[in-house]
Amino acid sequence: MDKAGRVKIVTTIADVQAQPRAKRRVLVATMGALHKAHGELIRVAREAAGKDGEVAVSIFVNPLQFEPGSDYKRYPRPEKADEEFCGNAGVDLLFRPSADEVYRTDRSTFVEESFLSSTLEGKSRPGHFRGVCTVVAKLFNILAPDAAVFGEKDFQQLAVIRRMVRDLNFNIEIIAVPTVREEDGLACSSRNQYLNSEERKQAPVLHKALQAAATGGNKFVREIVALAREEVINEALLARIDYLDIVDAETLKPVETVGPNTVLLVAVFFSKTRLIDNMRLA
Secondary structure, eight states: OOTTSOOEEEOSHHHHHTSOOOSOEEEEEEOSOOOHHHHHHHHHHHHHHOTTOEEEEEEOOOGGGSOTTSSTTTSOOOHHHHHHHHHHHTOSEEEOOOHHHHSOTTOOOOOOOOSGGGSTHHHHSTTHHHHHHHHHHHHHHHHOOSEEEEETTSHHHHHHHHHHHHHTTOOOEEEEEOOOBOTTSOBOOGGGGGOOHHHHHHTTHHHHHHHHHHHSOOOBHHHHHHHHHHHHHHHOTTEEEEEEEEEETTTOOBOSBOOTTEEEEEEEEETTEEEEEEEEOO
């Protein structure tokens, strides 16, 4: 922060790279529309940075990770509210570049992870993780953090980023933060604001289905998935399942029985709004 206690806001790569460095920089990469889950990421980042370190937040709605016909143009961009959020949360540096600043019009280089990203979100949203990996790699190069914080709500994204960091030898610690939820269990997401009142009322069924699967006592995947689907279908008439799968948490490959390190991941549409959630089963 500057001497007045305000967050330092920078919009160009040249300016952000010219900023004096603290002993330890921890990055929270976001697309803005900040909410309490981002507040928890920032809190963990502050803890990881230490007394003499700094927390850097990036806000960039990344066009590369939005498939054609998706909500890129209508994705919320409340700049003033985000600035106030960062200031109140004790963020030191806010990097908020434009799309033209991040990507050249004749760009021809991308970063792509080809194993973990081939299923689940990657199957439903072709090209999504190429966009994620490309922008995260660029942010790592631009901001040169010592560590970066990501939420477990985006479970597959976290796994893909960890693999990218490993494979490309980024000397960056990746810190995972448990999913932050509303009081009714719905995972916090910027997209929740798209839900109308009835959709919002039904949306917590994702978490209820996950809980039912985790506590049902079944070990066979087919039975667990059937139970979770039944929870979603029976309780939420407006819900349309995209996927509901149980996979190995390391490889993201399907399993037949629940064992150590298995996770249930779900994506559900409420009209055009797509929500995701997950829960470890063992």
